[in-house]
Amino acid sequence: MGWKRFVAGVGAGVAVTVLAKNQLEKRQEQLSPEKALKLVKQKSKSLGTVDGSWIHMITEDLEMDDLTFKVYRGGITCTDEHGQMSAYEFYVDAATGAVLQLKKHDD
Known part of the structure; x- marks a missing residue:
């Protein structure tokens, strides 16, 4: 009777390990918002020079050219070499960190 409990325990351990590994891999498929913002900067x-920045902590869907991306939306404020300050809004792919759109706000 002891060996059946042992086999059941090993089976349960393997199942839990596989489930935990799958969940961890799913989490790692998406960058953290902080990492995405660092890449944009x-x-x-x-x-x-980047003077300020912000990012939404929750992903959004962005459709571009008939493709849908999971993105973080945010903004940065930069000062150029002439002292002119400009604000930009961006969309960054949550999976790869690629900047999909960067739009300058007109004053």
Whole structure:
């Protein structure tokens, strides 16, 4: 009778491990909002010095060219080499960190 309990325990352990691994992999498919914002700041260095930034913590769906992306939406404020401050809104792919859209706000 002891070996049946042992086999049942091992089976339950394997099942829990597989489920936990699947959940962890799903979580890792998406960047954290903080990581996505850091990537946008790095890719925006050509715009000037980043003075401020924000990002929504929840993903949204963005449709571009008949494709739908899970994205984070946010904004950055930059000062260029002439001291001119500009605000930008961006959409960054939550899976890859690619900046899909960066739009300058007109004053």
